[in-house]
Amino acid sequence: MTIAITGATGQLGRLVLAGLAARLPGLPVIALARDPAADPGVPVRLFDYDRPETLTPALAGVQTLLLISGNQIGQRKAQHRAVIEAAQAAGVGRIVYTSVLHADRSILSLAGEHRETEAMLAASGLSVTVLRNGWYHENYLGSVPAALTHGALVGSAGQGRIAGAARADYAAAAVEALLGQGHEGQVYEMAGAPAYTLADLAAEISEQTGRDIPYVDLPPADYAQVLVKAGLPAPLAEAIAGYDTAAAQGALDGSPDTLQALIGRPATPLAEAVRAALV
Known part of the structure; x- marks a missing residue:
């Protein structure tokens, strides 16, 4: 199984990469980043949300994609749509997405784009796991x-x-969602x-x-x-x-129950x- 991580050179992405390496050394992992010269310790492919032509080629051979939500508030719906469409075109089978706590009902201003992304994922035909951080x-x-x-x-x-x-706690949950069993189709608060x-x-x-x-x-x-x-x-x-x-x-x-259950500790x-x- 080849896993790709968007935003892999960011703060959360680097922690996920480290967690994957610690849990399954030698696992095929691809870092997706705007700067392909970055060195996160795994192969890097150019992946620029604002350059859709870079997306599908970067996902070649990928079975599972961790879509770490973009950091450009107001642009994320379009960016995430482009990623989902690229994943469909490239034959990616599963997406794990980092959303926000209670995205379906949250009054946070940033929750709207997460709701829209979750809806696009639900309609994509792909296997999806939603991590509402x-x-x-x-x-x-x-x-x-x-x-x-x-x-x-x-x-x-x-x-x-x-x-x-801590950010590291949510990274550990992402690692479990990517590698563990029974997480397909789940939404975790x-x-x-x-x-x-x-x-x-x-x-x-x-x-x-x-x-x-x-x-x-x-x-x-x-x-x-x-x-x-x-x-x-x-x-x-x-x-x-x-x-x-x-x-x-x-x-x-x-509630802390779901996160604690996923990472196996408080x-x-x-x-x-x-x-x-x-x-």
């Missing part, structure tokens, strides 16, 4: 340096519970535990650094302005503030993730 701890841990610099963690999530897990609030995250940072780092909850527009002042483009800043607004309404909460706890971020 919850929030990555890393999505919030990127704010730790700024919190330490300014003496506060800011956001707009209120008391919203975040059932996060995956989250970590225990769920935490941003106030809990601030308290954990405080505990581990010995400093008083409070959580300051801001109105979404004010939080977006903070992010713009920190150098983020306005559309991205508004999107991030919107994710917090959705978190306040429960969009990032979920997801990485927040304290461990914070410790790694502070190194």
Whole structure:
């Protein structure tokens, strides 16, 4: 069986490649990337979502494709459609897709493209496994340096519970979905535990650094302005503030049972993730 990984040189893709190599050394794996000069340790083929002519040739001989959702919000429906059509043309038998937690009902702004992609996959005639990944701890841990610099963690999530897990946990689930038995046709809702609030995250940072780092909850527009002042483009800043607004309404909460069952262990706890971020 030959497996191909889209976005293979990205943060999640590299972890999946490492997990596949650890579990089945010598397994035929192909990295699909915009930059074929990248060296992820396996053969690389040019695979550019915005150049459809590169897609079908890159999938020659591939039986299973891990479609890691693209990072260009607003472009992903068209990009994913092109990948699915290329997979059909190349004779790929199965796609494993990284979606978002509760994609069918989530109020997250980014969930719409995932819903549309899931619908396209369902209509494709291919065998499909959907991994509805919850929030990555890393999505919030990127704010730790700024919190330490300014003496506060800011956001707009209120008391919203975040059932996060580490990126490595979701990569391990992808490896199991690719190599394990009985995953065809399944939709997995995956989250970590225990769920935490941003106030809990601030308290954990405080505990581990010995400093008083409070959580300051801001109105979404004010939080977006903070992010713009920190150098983020306005559309991205508004999107991030919107994710917090959705978190306040429960969009990032979920059960840890499925992820734990897939990876055979509890997801990485927040304290461990914070410790790694502070190194």
